[in-house]
Amino acid sequence: MSFKVAFIGAGSIGFTRGLLRDLLTVPEFHNIEIAFTDINERNLEMVTELCQRDIDENGLNIQIQSSLDRRKALRNARYIFTVVRIGGLEAFTTDIEIPLKYGIDQCVGDTLCAGGIMYGQRGIAEMMNICKDIREVCEPNCLHLNYANPMAMLTWACNQYGGVRTIGLCHGVQGGHRQIAEAFGLEKEDIDIICAGINHQTWYIQVKHKEIDLTDKVLEAFENHPEFRKTEKVRIDMLKRFGYYSTESNGHLSEYVPWYRKRHDEIHDWIDLGTWINGETGGYLRVCTEGRTWFETDFPNWLKEPALSYSSRERGEEHGSYIIEGLETGRVYRGHFNVVNNGVISNLPDDAIIEAPGYVDRNGINMPHIGDLPHGCAAVCQASISVQRLSVEAAINGNDKLLRQAFMVDPLVGAVCNPPEIWQLVDEMLVAQEQWLPQYKLAIKEAKKKLSTEPFIPTRQYKGAARIKPKTVEEMQQNRHEAMKNASEADKAKERPSS
Template structure:
C-alpha cells in the first residue's frame, strides 16, 4: 500500500507531537510513512526531529522524517495534516487574555475555548488557520486536516465554512471523561458503551452503559456517597465538583473538566462570591500556572529528550488522530468523536454550527452520525455557547468589529460579571493590546458606531 505523507503543523509542540507520532508509528501499516515536521521555531523543531528518530528506533519503524520551517514544502502533496499551533504563544497573547480582563474584575481558569479569552484566541488563530487552508487548497487539495487547535468549535466552524479543505476537529474530552467516570464507578472502561453528543467541551453522555445496564445510577451513587470527586491534572489534584454539581442539576454528565466548565456558565466564578470559588475548588488562572510550569521545565525536558541514551518509552495515547489515519489507509472501521458542521445531525442546535458527534471512519473518510434531538435543557445550555462561537466566527469572516463586542456581550460568564460599557471597553483594550495579532479590519474602530 502507498505510504502516506503526514504533516505536523506546529511540530514544536514536542510532547504532543511525540504522543501522536508514537501512536502513528505503532501501527505496522503506518511505520514507513513520511512524517514532515513543520514549525516556525527552529530550536523546538530540532527537538521534535530528534524525538521522531528516537521513537522510530524504539518501535523498529522506518519512516522518512523531514523537518522544515518552509510551510509550502511541508504541505506539498500531504495526505494528512495534523494541526497543533498556538498563535501568539504564552507571551504575549495568553498573558494578555488573563491580565487585562482581571483589571475589570473578570477572572478566568483556562480561557482557550469560550469567554473573553476564547474570543481573543479565536480572533488571532482563525486567520492563520485560514491562510494555512488556502495553502492546502493549492498544494494538497485532497488532504484530511486534523485540527487539534483551540478554540476547537470556532476554529473548525470557520475552516469548514470558509474553505474547501476536509477538516475534522479532534479533542480528547469525550474518551478522557469516559475513562475518568469508569474509574469513579469502578467499571473497566473497555466494558462500557456510551453515546455522547453536543458541542466541543459541552457534550453530554446520552447513554453510559455496560451490557445493557444503565450505569448512570452508579454515577449517582458515587456522587451521593460523600466522596470528594478528585482527579489528577498533570500531577496536581483538582476537585471535579463543578461537573458533579452540573450532573446533579441536569441529570447528564458533561465531557469537559470542571476548571474548563466553570467559565462556560454564569454560575461559579463571581467576584463578590469567594465562597463559591472555595466551595467548588475553582482554580483561577490555572492555565497561566500550567504554562509557567511547562516553561520552567522545558530545558530539562529537552535535554532528556535529545540526549538520553535510554530507549524512548512509547505508550499509546487516547488521541484519535492515528486511528483516523489508520482507518482511512486500511479500511478498518472505527468510531471516533469529531467536530463537524451540523448538517442534519442534531435537530435542536442551529444548522451549520460546529457539533461534536460520533463519526464512523473507514476508507470513505469521516462519516458523522445523526443524533436527532438532544434533551431540551442540554441543547438550551449549549446554545448559550454557540451564540458566542457564531458571532466570533462571523467577526473574523466578515471583518466586522462590532460582532466582537456582540460575542462578548452574549458570553455567559462575561455578561454575568460586567455591564455593557465595561464589556465594550474591555474589548477595545484587548484588541489594542493584541496589535498585529488581530487582522486589520477588526483593529479599526472607524466603522463601529458608539454613543
Template sequence: MQKPVKIVTIGGGSSYTPELVEGFIKRYDSLPVSELWLVDIPEGEEKLQIVGNLAKRMVEKAGVPMKVHCTLDRKEALREADFVTTQFRVGLLEARAKDERIPLKYGVIGQETNGPGGLFKGLRTIPVILDIVKDIEQLCPDAWLINFTNPAGMVTEAVLRHTSFRKVVGLCNVPIGMRMGAAKLLGVSPDRIAVDFAGLNHMVFGLDVYLDGQSVLKEVIEKLVSPDEGMTMKNIADLGWEPEFIKALGVLPCPYHRYYYQTEKMLEEEKKSAAEKGTRAEVVKQLEKELFELYKDPGLSIKPPQLEKRGGAYYSDAACSLIDSIYNDKGDIQPVNTMNNGAIASIPADSAVEINCIITKSGPKPIAIGDLPVAVRGLVQQIKSFERVACEAAVERDYHRALLAMTINPLVPSDAKAKAILDEMLDAHGLSDFTKPAQMKNEVIS
C-alpha cells in the first residue's frame, strides 16, 4: 500500500490553485494525496477562503479521500510535509504594476521577469524563499520544494547558491507551451512531440524537435516564421519573427526571446498596450477579479475553462506531473530548473539551468547536451551573470550589487539609466534596506 502524501502549497490563494487541485485529483491512484494544505498571508485571506472552498467542492465531487486545509500559519502547515509547492507574489499585483510601468518611463522594457522588473521581483522574492527553506529544513527536512514562483530560475539559483538545501526544483510552463505550440504547428497530438530543451528559465531554447522520434526542427521553424502561424503566450505579444534570422539561428526560441531579439518592437508594443489597456498587471487584476467571482459560485466544482486566459496555464499540471514522477521514481523526462552539474558546458556546474532531466525519487538528473550553439551561448551566459549578481544583491541587500545587476542586464542600455531606474524603483517599492550611498565628492589631492 502506498504511503499517503502530504502537500503544502504556499500561495494557496492563487487563481492557479484549482488547476493544481485538478491535477492531484486525476492522479490520485498513483499519487495518493491525503492532505493538501493551502497557505497564504493575511492580505490574501479572502482569496484563500474562496479558493479553499472551491478546492473542497472539487475534491468532494471527485470522491477522493483528500483533506483540504486552509491556514495563515505556514509553520503549522509544513510539519512533516512530503512536498512543498510555492506560487506566491511578494507585493501582490500592485508591485508587479510598478515593475512594468516605471522602466517604460526610461524607454526600457517593463516586464515581470525580464530586465528591471525581473530584478526587482527577485529582490523581493528571494529573501522570502530563503525563509521558507529555513522552515522546511526545520519542520520537514525530507520534503521536496517545487517552486514555480517567478523569477523561477533566479529563485532556484538563490536556493542552490545561498543555502545547503538541495531538494529544490524550479518549474515553468514555457517548455510545455513550446512543446504544445510545436504540436499545433504540425497539426499533431502533443504526446507525439518531444523537444530537447536547454538554457535558463525564460531563456530556454529547443535545440531539436522530434515527431515520433524523428527530428522535425526545420519543419517547425519553417512553420513558426510563416505569416499565418506563430507561437507565444497570453502575456507576450506575437509580433512575428524575421524569418531569415530564425532560420539562421537554427534552434527554437521561447516566447520571451522576443524581448532580446525584438527589443524596440516589444518596447513600442508595451508602451501602446500600457496606454490603451494598462500594464499586464492591471489586465491580470481584472482577469483575477472575474475568476474569483466564478470561484465564489457554490455550484462550481471544477476548474473553470476561463483560467486559461490567466497566462500561466499548465504550471500546476506540470507541478503535479513532477511530484508524481518523483514520488513514483518514474524515470521519465521533464524540463525543469535544477543544478547544472556539467550538463551545459559553458554554465557553471553549481548554477541553476533549465534543461531536460530524468526524474527519479532522488530528484532530477540533467541530461548533458555538451554546449549550447555559439549563436545563443553568449546571451545565455550574460543572463546567468545577471541572475548570479542579482541573487547576491537580494541576499546581501547590497545597493552596488543591485546596480551592477541592473546594468549588466542586456535590456538596460546604460549605467546612467540603470541607476535612475534602480533608485526610482527602490523608492517605489519601499526597499529602504538597500541603502543608497552618499554622493561622492571629487576631492583634489595636493
C-alpha cells in the first residue's frame, strides 16, 4: 500500500512527530511517502532530522521529502495535514497583549475572542493559498486534515471558499472524556459518550457506563471530585446552568462566553493557577513560548533520547491517523470530527462547522444525524457561530467593517468594551499584524491615518489578572522532563498537575 502524506507547518514539533508516529504504527503504511514543508528552514531541519531518526530506528525504509517549496512537498499527496500557526509567536503575542490594553483578558486567544478572530484573519488568508496549491498539485479528491486553529473558521473557509474537502480535527473531546471517566472513578474505555456542538464548545449530551445513563449524574461527580471542583469552576458552573459538560478547559471556556472574565477583580473566583489551562492570562502563549525556546536550545539532546517506538501501544489519540487507516484499510473508526453541518445538528445552521461523532471506513467519513442540541447549548454555540461567520466573510473579502462587527458580536469583547473602543482596538490590531494581512491593505492604511490623527481613547497598562512570566532556559533546566514534555506534546494540557 503506497500513497503520499504531506505535512504543512511540519516545523511544529508537537503535532508533526506524534502524528507521524501514529501513521507509521499501521503495518500497511510502512511504504507510504512522507513530505514535510515549512517556511522556517531551521525548524524544518530539526523536525525532519528527529523524525527521520525515529523512522530509521524503527527499521522502516522511508525517506522524508523535506522542502521549503510547499508545492513540491504537496505534489501527488493524497492526504494533507496542516499544523500551521500563521504569524508564529510574534503575531500570537499581539493577539494577547493588545486586547489586554482594553481590559480583554484571554487565557488562550486562538479560537474566539479578539485573539481568535485575528488569528482567523491571518490563517484564512494563507489557507486560501494553501488550498490553491492543494487543488493544483495534489491527488484529485485528496483529503485535507486541518489541525490549525481557529479550527472552525479555517475549516469553514477551506470548504466554502478554498474548494478543498477539509475535515477539522481536535483532541478536546478526548480530554473531556478522560475527565468524565476520572470524575466517576472509571477508565476512559468504560465510559461511552456522545458529544456534539462546535469545536471547543462541544457538549457531552450523553454519558453512559455499561448501558447505564449517567448524564444527569455528571454534575454531582464533578462537584464531589477533590481536584476538579477547584480547577474546573467555569465548566462546573456552565454544567450547572446549561445541564451538560463542555469539552474545553476552564481557561478556554471562560473566554468564549461573557460572564467569567469581564470583571478583573472576579477572574480569580473562577480560575486556578495550578496549571495554565485552568485560566492563566496568556497561559497558552507562555507555554508555547517556553516550548519553542526549549526545543531550539535543547535540540542536540533530543537526538540522544530514545527514538519514538512505532508500536500500537505507543499510538496516540489524535484522530488523523485513524481516519486515514479507516479510509485505506476499511477498519472502522469512530471519532469526533469538524465538518460542514448540512443538517447533522438540526438546530444549528447548515453552513456552520460543527463537531460531532463520525464513523470512517473504506466507504468514507459518515456523520450520523444528531438532531437538536439542548436549547441552551445551541444558543451558546449560535453566539460563537455568528462571530465565526462574520470573521470568515471578513477575512475572505478583506472587509474591515465585518471584522469590526465580529469583534462587537464576540461575547467577551462585547462584555468588556464599548463600540468606540472596539473600533480603535481593531485599528491597532490591523496595524500591528499588517505583514500577515494582505487582504486588508486599504483598511490598514486608513487605520494608520486614524491612529495618528484622531483623538486616541486612553487605554491601560494592564498585564492581566493572572499573568505568569515565561520560564528562562535556566529555570526550565531545573525540570528537564517537564520542559521536554511541554515542547513535544500537541495537547499541552493533557496532564494537569494538582493546584
